[in-house]
Amino acid sequence: MQHRLGCISNLLKIGIEDGLINANPFTSLSIRTPAGTTDEKNYRPFTRPELIEIFKYLKKYQPKGRQMLCWILLCTACRLSDALQIRNFDVKQTTRKTWFIHFVHEPTAQWPVLLKSKAKNNRMTPIHSRLIAEGILEKDRSMQGRLLWDEPRTTANYSTWFKHLLQKLGIWEKKKTVLHSFRGTARDLWREAGISVDVRSALTGHTSKDVGESSYGAGLQLKPDILMRELKKVDLSWLP
Numbered sequence: 001m002q003h004r005l006g007c008i009s010n011l012l013k014i015g016i017e018d019g020l021i022n023a024n025p026f027t028s029l030s031i032r033t034p035a036g037t038t039d040e041k042n043y044r045p046f047t048r049p050e051l052i053e054i055f056k057y058l059k060k061y062q063p064k065g066r067q068m069l070c071w072i073l074l075c076t077a078c079r080l081s082d083a084l085q086i087r088n089f090d091v092k093q094t095t096r097k098t099w100f101i102h103f104v105h106e107p108t109a110q111w112p113v114l115l116k117s118k119a120k121n122n123r124m125t126p127i128h129s130r131l132i133a134e135g136i137l138e139k140d141r142s143m144q145g146r147l148l149w150d151e152p153r154t155t156a157n158y159s160t161w162f163k164h165l166l167q168k169l170g171i172w173e174k175k176k177t178v179l180h181s182f183r184g185t186a187r188d189l190w191r192e193a194g195i196s197v198d199v200r201s202a203l204t205g206h207t208s209k210d211v212g213e214s215s216y217g218a219g220l221q222l223k224p225d226i227l228m229r230e231l232k233k234v235d236l237s238w239l240p
Contacts, residue, residue: 077186123221
């Protein structure tokens, strides 16, 4: 409601600038957010039994591309928009043979990539062995285009699809269980595996709170070989 109110206010502001109207009654009007609303917006991670049910269903009923999307979200903890923007040539290998996904903010490239925090969110996320086993390396990486798209799709398309999937499985909770829940689930799995907070932050491209760490040097997020040593601690063999 506040967003819609802001749209109306901006339109009337333009009207005043163009001399079409004399006043904007919405300038100082705002809608107070009820206490506790912020807490309700928090997505919860999936439990292990829920993950098993989700991936069983994906494997049995869903096309490879949608299976791969969920595996990428779980194994990298990236955002949905980041996953959908991965280009074929963003899947790379270091000189030490570590496979990684290069998330890089390139808004003016032929196949543009726009990350939430722009260049601050650039990272080289190592590819977990389970993600490789599920076939992320099978597509020709010399081809132009997106890794997951057979046809253009928006984040809303995938969100709606996943909502229906969770409803079928009895897992859906309004504003609680969504595709973004994979992000929190991944971080929980990393914590359980004993991965340090610095490595967890590097894997998701978050800037270190330490001024020296965030201002000088390449940073852990651009060192996939080091990150892979830690990521190997995460066991995903229990998933179908």
